[in-house]
Amino acid sequence: MSQVAKDILFTQKVGDPFTFDADVSKVFEDMIQRSVPGYGLTLQMISVIAGLYAQENSKLYDLGCSLGASTLALAHGVKVQGCEIVGVDNSQAMLERCTKNVLQSPVSVILQQDDIQNIKLEDASVVVLNFTLQFIAKEERLVLLKRIYAGMRHGGVLILSEKVSFSDECEQENHIVLHEAFKKAQGYSELEVSRKRQSLENVLIPEPISAHHARLQASGFEQSQTWFQCFNFVSMLAYKIEK
Numbered sequence: 001m002s003q004v005a006k007d008i009l010f011t012q013k014v015g016d017p018f019t020f021d022a023d024v025s026k027v028f029e030d031m032i033q034r035s036v037p038g039y040g041l042t043l044q045m046i047s048v049i050a051g052l053y054a055q056e057n058s059k060l061y062d063l064g065c066s067l068g069a070s071t072l073a074l075a076h077g078v079k080v081q082g083c084e085i086v087g088v089d090n091s092q093a094m095l096e097r098c099t100k101n102v103l104q105s106p107v108s109v110i111l112q113q114d115d116i117q118n119i120k121l122e123d124a125s126v127v128v129l130n131f132t133l134q135f136i137a138k139e140e141r142l143v144l145l146k147r148i149y150a151g152m153r154h155g156g157v158l159i160l161s162e163k164v165s166f167s168d169e170c171e172q173e174n175h176i177v178l179h180e181a182f183k184k185a186q187g188y189s190e191l192e193v194s195r196k197r198q199s200l201e202n203v204l205i206p207e208p209i210s211a212h213h214a215r216l217q218a219s220g221f222e223q224s225q226t227w228f229q230c231f232n233f234v235s236m237l238a239y240k241i242e243k
């Protein structure tokens, strides 16, 4: 990837709802690393999981691929022949940068600028939603997950990473305090943290872990489990089991 530019967007910005525009795309690599505890670990484990579950001559989908970090994680994990990775994002600014980044991929990558709700998935052995479902309207999540399940091969997996909420008020508040302390330890000021929180309101919509597992089951996934949690950031694995 190109040299990492520091995210200082919220030292100046006020008021606007968060969008994945050109300004965000320039600093995104730094932003996500300093904002999402465990992000690096999710990338490492996406490689490990792809190594286990990518099937020969199948497709791997990275939905909301941003700059291609999770796409490259998939590519580096694949151990079988004939795979193709499809990266999808609806932000043109993100995909322009992603196009350059995936040139290093050891596995063939096709990038598609589209809403992940519009795309047709087929023959997928591994699907990644690494912190993307949280940006889809709640009432549209089930339809999307059903389409993902329908486009997957038996024996395939979905990796679903999300910022989550907690139904217990104290637990919710404790996790917010911990997450904001993490961000301050990463060099963000109190003002940057609160401006970003405001701009993500009604844009990033977290749900409880139990709601995610219930929806995965309702979408057809026979099994799901949480494999990672750090504060209010979680990653789950959902299985479309062998017939």
Ligand code: GEK
Residues within 6 Å of the ligand: 020, 032, 063, 064, 065, 066, 067, 068, 069, 070, 088, 089, 090, 091, 094, 114, 115, 116, 117, 129, 130, 131, 132, 135, 136
């Ligand atoms: C990573 N997975 O580095 N259709 C297509 N793309 C979308 C949509 C949509 N409806 N909504 C949001 N996006 C990446 C990180 S970031 C996570 C994913 C974050 C895209 C959006 O443009 C952005 O690039 C990405 O989803 C979410 O592992 O910013 O917290």
